[in-house]
Amino acid sequence: MSFTRNISAILLASFLFSCAPAVETPVTFPTYDPFVSTGGTPPGHSSTNGITSTPAASETIIPSATSTRPPTPTRVPLNISPLIGIQNQITSNSPTPDAARVLPTPRQQADEQSFSPATRLEVSHSSTISACKH
Amino acid sequence: MDANNITDPNTLEVGTVLIIPAPELAAAGGNSLKIIPDSELVNGPAAARFSIKKFIASQGGYLNQYAEDVKGVVLNGADIIEAVSYNYSVNPRLLLALLEYQSGWVTNPNPVITDYPMGYADPAKAGLYKQVVWAANTLNRGYYLWRANALSTWVLADGQVIPIDPTINAGTAAIQYFFSELGGFEPWQYDTGIGGFVVTYYVFFDNPFGYAVEPLIPLTLSQPLMSLPFAEGESWYFTGGPHGAWDSGSAWGALDFAPMDNSGSCAISSHWVTAMADGLVTRTGVGSVIQDLDNDGYEQTGWVIVYMHVAADGRVAPGEYLFRNERVGHPSCEGGVSNATHVHVARKYNGEWISADGPIPFNLGGWVSSGTGIEYDGYLTSGSYSIEALDSAQPENLIKR
Incomplete structure (x- = not known):
């Protein structure tokens, strides 16, 4: 019985300890000044000796590139049709039409062709010396 | 055949007078959407630094693993696109976008395998090489006929004849002609319209007019000094x-x-x-x-x-x-x-x-x-x-x- 009481006391103590307030830390908010640290004094703008340093002179504020940690992000196949967006682009990018050109007049009347032994039904080049097709 | 009362399409009697009716123009006109600038049809300055191999590899599709025996030489997909784009002087970006639009071979590792990845179902033109050759030659025909002002209508694959919008450019004419060889009016209208082929081009390469080199042929262009291609005195x-x-x-x-x-x-x-x-x-x-x-x-x-x-x-x-x-x-x-x-x-x-x-x-x-x-x-x-x-x-x- 005493063993059970001891366990209960330990659990209760742990619970109460976990609810105790931690050491108070200042609340920080994001800032729109890129040279103002979110954790303290803006180093380039209000130095303690009144001399304003250039941002480049302060090593603490130069961001360094970090490599992307694995796994490498991959593109997910689109599950929506880009058609409407593209059609809007096509419409907005469509250039001014060319000036209308005068096209040849289509044949208006029936044509006749007599079929003889020498008639060929395709346009051809009966070359004997240099016909070539590549 | 109807106009001549011909029943056998494979035989003509000597002396037959064939009547070729005047084309009946469809009421609807062709699309006016400019799809690509002229410089995106040719293998020109804007394509000079485009890496066909890198692009195909980056897409990981069937084209990236494809190989074909072309006239005794085994060529992979990139080799084929490169050879045809250089020989025919047709922009490789355009060929790749068309191939993707027609069959998905550029991005899909497991597309529906077909002998006709450009969509031209002619047994004599089966296989990627012949399909791309057909596409390049067809694109060129539309482009240069338009350049020469020799076109006024498209004759679609189903026989419909539609008037060409007179405000398009030669690069667009090439694509409109390409699709005219493949389908009737509705698919042609879709393929050459705002929701058709141009979307695939945008997804691959963004705005085609961002690559425009204009004028491609300066008005003042003149040929440099050239000689006959054989030795003096011959x-x-x-x-x-x-x-x-x-x-x-x-x-x-x-x-x-x-x-x-x-x-x-x-x-x-x-x-x-x-x-x-x-x-x-x-x-x-x-x-x-x-x-x-x-x-x-x-x-x-x-x-x-x-x-x-x-x-x-x-x-x-x-x-x-x-x-x-x-x-x-x-x-x-x-x-x-x-x-x-x-x-x-x-x-x-x-x-x-x-x-x-x-x-x-x-x-x-x-x-x-x-x-x-x-x-x-x-x-x-x-x-x-x-x-x-x-x-x-x-x-x-x-x-x-």
Whole structure:
């Protein structure tokens, strides 16, 4: 019985300890000044000796590139049709039409062709010396 | 067939008079949406630094693991796109976007495998290489016919004839023509409209007009000094007037010359094709030599000369610099389809084939090319003297340098 009481006391103590307030830390908010640290004094703008340093002179504020940690992000196949967006682009990018050109007049009347032994039904080049097709 | 009461589509009796009805234009007109600038049709300056291999690898689709035996050589997907884009001078970005739109081969590792990834279901054009060749040639045909103001209607795959919107540009005409070969009005309208092919292009490469190089061909452009493609003092036959620079869809940008010792055969000539201008050889292939006249190493920029049917034996190598009149190689039948030894020469500027019968004709040492409106027929004129191209070796078509 005493063993059970001891366990209960330990659990209760742990619970109460976990609810105790931690050491108070200042609340920080994001800032729109890129040279103002979110954790303290803006180093380039209000130095303690009144001399304003250039941002480049302060090593603490130069961001360094970090490599992307694995796994490498991959593109997910689109599950929506880009058609409407593209059609809007096509419409907005469509250039001014060319000036209308005068096209040849289509044949208006029936044509006749007599079929003889020498008639060929395709346009051809009966070359004997240099016909070539590549 | 209805107009002629023909029941058997495979047989015609001699003496039959065929009636070819006037086209019945559909009420609806063609799309006016400009899909790409002209510079995105050609393999031009904006494509010079585009890495086909890296792009295909980055997409991880079926094209990235594809390989095909092309004329005895195993080519992977990137090789095929590169070869066709360079040979036909068609922008690789456009070919890749079309391939993706038609079959998903660029991004999908497990697409529906088909023999016709560009969507042209012709058994004679099965496989990626032939499909991409068909696509490039078809795009070129639409582009250069529009350039020559030779089009007013599209005849769609289902026979409907629709008037072309007169405000489109040549690059857009190329794509509209491509899809006209594949479907009827509704799919054509969709493919060439705001929700069609252009969306795939945007997803891959963003705004095509962001790549625009304009003007692709400056109004003041003139041809640099060029000579006939054979040695001084020699005479060759002028055997081909303005005709397709590469395959049948490109501009009529080529001329043919045959040496005197060919006799109508395919034997390699002992004579030499000589450089028409100064420039760096950037590429050689089966029968081909590409010479870059602005020496930047990119055949997508500035003036470029293409020599075709140059035999491998004795041919100049890539990286060599040729001054005008230096030897390129021997004329032959090598490369493409050729029935007699000759050299075929063509020009590009900023990736666009320059027609030999257009506003910037060939000027080969004072001989200026012109055409008659019939492919392969044409003239070389110097002062008051003209020589007509002939399909034979005659004194009349012999031209002396």
